Amino acid sequence: MKELSSEVMGPAPGKVNRCWLCPRTLEGENVTGEHVIPSAIGGHKEVFKFICRTCNSTRGTSWEAEVARQFLWFSSAAGVKRGRGGTHPDLKVQTASGEKLRLQSDTVLVLDEPEVKVNDLGDKLEITIRTNNPKTALNLINKVARDHPGFDVQKAVREMSTQDSYLDSPLALSFRYGGPDAGRSMVKSCLALLSETGAKPKDCARALRYLEDPSPDAPPPFWLFFDADVVADRPQDHLYHCVSVVGQPKHRRILGYVEFFNFARILVRIGEDYEGEAFQATYAVDPVDGRELAITIDFDRVPPNLDDIKMPKEPPQMYFDAFQTTGNIVNANNRDRVRAHAVSKAATDALRAIGLDPAAEDVPAELKDQWQNEFLNRLKPYIWSQLRRPPE
Numbered sequence: 001m002k003e004l005s006s007e008v009m010g011p012a013p014g015k016v017n018r019c020w021l022c023p024r025t026l027e028g029e030n031v032t033g034e035h036v037i038p039s040a041i042g043g044h045k046e047v048f049k050f051i052c053r054t055c056n057s058t059r060g061t062s063w064e065a066e067v068a069r070q071f072l073w074f075s076s077a078a079g080v081k082r083g084r085g086g087t088h089p090d091l092k093v094q095t096a097s098g099e100k101l102r103l104q105s106d107t108v109l110v111l112d113e114p115e116v117k118v119n120d121l122g123d124k125l126e127i128t129i130r131t132n133n134p135k136t137a138l139n140l141i142n143k144v145a146r147d148h149p150g151f152d153v154q155k156a157v158r159e160m161s162t163q164d165s166y167l168d169s170p171l172a173l174s175f176r177y178g179g180p181d182a183g184r185s186m187v188k189s190c191l192a193l194l195s196e197t198g199a200k201p202k203d204c205a206r207a208l209r210y211l212e213d214p215s216p217d218a219p220p221p222f223w224l225f226f227d228a229d230v231v232a233d234r235p236q237d238h239l240y241h242c243v244s245v246v247g248q249p250k251h252r253r254i255l256g257y258v259e260f261f262n263f264a265r266i267l268v269r270i271g272e273d274y275e276g277e278a279f280q281a282t283y284a285v286d287p288v289d290g291r292e293l294a295i296t297i298d299f300d301r302v303p304p305n306l307d308d309i310k311m312p313k314e315p316p317q318m319y320f321d322a323f324q325t326t327g328n329i330v331n332a333n334n335r336d337r338v339r340a341h342a343v344s345k346a347a348t349d350a351l352r353a354i355g356l357d358p359a360a361e362d363v364p365a366e367l368k369d370q371w372q373n374e375f376l377n378r379l380k381p382y383i384w385s386q387l388r389r390p391p392e
């Protein structure tokens, strides 16, 4: 049997569309929405005339899982909402001083492993437990009791007090993007957007060859692109992703540009020998609030001859600058959320401490002073953490 190549696939005449990655037609059960940018990192736009349900759930899913993994820190720390209500998995991180933590999907950092310190003072035991979970704390108290006969568990539980703590050492992050799976997902983003422009798969042969070749050594049709900044109106104060595709008959090519989280950028050589109409399509989104953005991608800033694009051994300064900008935006988002969380938690804990329903809206006048004391006491760890911070 003759193998179908991408050249004979693509929308057939008439109204039946074919999957861009296999010979199946896109009709009935086979039709599925494909996210142009993976929903795990905050993409919303879906296309329906691109790939079939099978290709979506086999290849697409594993490629996108790698994108989700590579950008998990940014998605979690910035509070990106996953599509369809899912939550991000926890991410293990470490501070510069070596403390192991987990970043939860609610953007709260917790200890990766609970910590128990028992200080035998001769006539009494002093126990310090660090954990984010009251149940774990109780289990650990019981364990201490087994090791120390005579330890009064009931009394310890009665006298137990809890305190929030904040980082006093910066997180140590290492980061890289790209590679065979995430690279394929980013190339696929371009093709998904192209499926809406009327471009034909035969004009996208180079990118499709890459997606169809499962070998990890298949030559990637893209560059990590920092030769020029093609984003004409680059957002500086919020996160964004964008995918843009352009048909340039004057250069006989179709190009794609993908940027995630303001810094992870690739330029894709999608197809050569392009002789159709000039066109451009762009999708850009703020992954935190899901807002679609109008962003101008200027492909005239790409060298006319793609062979002139340099692949530097070391990441160029533009990469570090972009990474720094993203870090600043994520930190600012994170600071606001940590503050809001600390204040609301201190307020409800204080209500509980004075015997009121934590959902109570009003504090009776005679309890106001007491509530305020409890509130400020509980807010202290947060206030101290802010005072320790270097000024911004």
Ligand SMILES: [Zn+2]
Pocket (backbone or CB within 6 Å): 019, 020, 021, 022, 023, 024, 051, 052, 053, 054, 055, 056
């Ligand atoms: Zn398919």
